[in-house]
Amino acid sequence: MADTTETTPPRATANRSTTPASDVFSDFISSNWAERDEVTPAPREQASYAAARRERISRLHPGRTLVFPAGDPKVRSNDTDYPYRAHSAFAHLTGWGSDTVPGSVLVLTPTPGGTVAGETPADEPTAGGHTAVLYFREGAGRDSDEFYANSDIGEFWTGPRPSPAHVTADLGIETRSLSELAAVLDGLDANALVVRGADREIADAVDATRTLLEAGSAGDTPSAPTDASVAGAGAADPGDTADAADSAADEHTDDSLARDASELRLVKDxxxxxxxxxxxxxxxxxxxxxxxxxxxxxxxxxxxxxxxxxxxxxxxxxxxxxxxxxxxxxxxxxxxxxxxxxxxxxxxxxxxxxxxxxxxxxxxxxxxxxxxxxxxxxxxxxxxxxxxxxxxxxxxxxxxxxxxxxxxxxxxxxxxxxxxxxxxxxxxxxxxxxxxxxxxxxxxxxxxxxxxxxxxxxxxxxxxxxxxxxxxxxxxxxxxxxxxxxxxxxxxxxxxxxxxxxxxxxxxxxxxxxxxxxxxxxxxxxxxxxxxxxxxxx
CATH class of the missing domain: 3.90.230.10 (Creatinase/methionine aminopeptidase superfamily)
Known part of the structure; x- marks a missing residue:
């Protein structure tokens, strides 16, 4: 395996890096590359099935932003990782498998007019629905030294990454740059839910937003759902379309989201x-x-x-x-x-x-x-x-x-x-x-x-x-x-x-x-x- 000493932080390899740092080298390595013609793929077979699964999880948690991280690679030893595997809930809801771009995040955002679970009329259990957006980190362009110096995303190290347009066509999900995710997480309300255990930084960011909202509220804002909240009740039978009206507001927690994503898989399509x-x-x-x-x-x-x-x-x-x-x-x-x-x-x-x-x-x-x-x-x-x-x-x-x-x-x-x-x-x-x-x-x-x-x-x-x-x-x-x-x-x-x-x-x-x-x-x-x-x- 190549010595990935050229990596930018967070990997601790600067003490043995030999990457040329001059402008002359940067200009030379960034020039004289052939143009690439990206072929727009047809949607993969599982794209329609993943869309149906997202619809089912949407019905279980109307009016709430739902965050499903794929997770980052896990360190095996120093700057070597275990073989990457995306979180199962993320893979199930996107259709991405072994070709998942590490660190990606699926966010289901309530469409305008949606209502928070517990406030939904019994005859309108899915009012509003959700819009799915997949955030992922694109490959480093040749106008950046990361192209050759970053072993996490640099093309010299990991090969080319797909473009947002390619992923959108492939998975049938709107895609955006991972750089936009921070603003999304900062703008969450107290009703947002996240699947925990996949990406600690994402979960911490959601928790931080909740804490700020709770601290700034005058007592009218509902308490943010946390893992310590009541969980284990209220999800519909996985073989049926969900009736979210059967769930009370305090039953919608991070644990319940993970539970519901797990129960979706009890009956296979x-x-x-x-x-x-x-x-x-x-x-x-x-x-x-x-x-x-x-x-x-x-x-x-x-x-x-x-x-x-x-x-x-x-x-x-x-x-x-x-x-x-x-x-x-x-x-x-x-x-x-x-x-x-x-x-x-x-x-x-x-x-x-x-x-x-x-x-x-x-x-x-x-x-x-x-x-x-x-x-x-x-x-x-x-x-x-x-x-x-x-x-x-x-x-x-x-x-x-x-x-x-x-x-x-x-x-x-x-x-x-x-x-x-x-x-x-x-x-x-x-x-x-x-x-x-x-x-x-x-x-x-x-x-x-x-x-x-x-x-x-x-x-x-x-x-x-x-x-x-x-x-x-x-x-x-x-x-x-x-x-x-x-x-x-x-x-x-x-x-x-x-x-x-x-x-x-x-x-x-x-x-x-x-x-x-x-x-x-x-x-x-x-x-x-x-x-x-x-x-x-x-």
């Missing part, structure tokens, strides 16, 4: 579902790559690292990156639920648990787990545990349909886990007794949940209210995982020695349909016999 299918298909290729590379993986003393690297290569080839840190857990490491060190050997005779997903350029990701015998064949004990986990997964899948509660999926899987662990003599009570809320002995061997929503985040919709998530009713268009497992720690004296150090998880990505459900990843071998055939055919 057609574009999102197509992206989920594509992410699963790419992930299937990554699993095939790992199977094909098994001889080299087994031969290396840190074979788990090769598993991770092989899958990552496919993720970069077919998408943006991995959707989360790959879990390549061989042998007893499979009993560590979030094993991501991936520094152990891959030994014939053991099982390896591979939990991985490819994130596309749109940020939508798969999340799939397969467990397979490194030698190619399950032992009797390994097969017994594997088939119990598969039975639990299939039992959970069979009940999925619109109208059931999300929590019922977990209950269906746990009934099988309790039955099998009791049958093997691992529980001090019967399966029926273990399933009682006050007991749960079987959960010693599977402490995690069976399902989580999936989409633009691997654990999508995480800020949704419990009544719409765990206690929520399934709707067509929801996408989530089903991932039961059994994990017998290597030092667990509650199980016979033959089970110790054995971990199995099977995870699939599930789409709720109008009449039931579809397993999007069913084509990746799942049964014990199919897994063995998969390994034999590598």
């Amino acid at each position: 057609d574009f999102e579902i197509a992206e989920m299918r594509a992410a699963v298909a790419a992930t299937a290729q990554g699993f095939d790559d790992v199977i094909a590379d098994l001889p080299a993986i087994v031969a290396h003393p840190r074979g788990e690292r090769l598993v991770e690297g092989t899958f990552y290569r496919r993720a970069r080839a077919e998408g943006n990156t991995v959707g989360y840190d790959t879990i390549a857990a061989s042998g007893p490491h499979a009993c560590i639920l979030h094993w991501t060190r991936n520094d152990g050997p891959v030994v014939p005779g053991d099982l390896i648990l591979l939990d991985a997903g490819i994130e596309l350029d749109s940020y939508y990701t798969a999340d799939i787990t397969r467990t397979f015998p490194i030698s190619g064949t399950f032992t009797d004990v390994q097969r017994r545990v594997y088939e119990a986990v598969l039975e639990a997964a299939d039992a959970a899948f069979r009940i999925v349909r619109p109208g059931i509660r999300f929590r019922e999926i977990h209950q269906a899987a746990m009934a099988v886990i309790a039955e099998r662990t009791a049958e093997w003599g691992l529980l001090p009570v019967s399966a029926e007794e273990s399933l009682r809320p006050e007991n749960q002995f079987h959960r010693r061997y599977m402490v995690h949940g069976t399902s989580h929503h999936l989409g633009i985040d691997v654990h999508d919709c995480a800020q949704a209210r419990r009544e719409l998530y765990l206690d929520g009713v399934l709707e067509a268009g929801m996408v989530f995982t089903i991932e039961p497992g059994l994990y017998f720690q290597p030092d667990d004296l509650s199980v016979p020695e033959e089970y110790r150090g054995l971990g199995v998880r099977i995870e699939d990505d599930i789409l709720v349909t109008e009449t039931g459900a579809e397993n999007l990843s069913v084509h990746i071998p799942r049964t014990a016999d199919a897994v063995e055939a998969w390994l034999a055919g590598r």
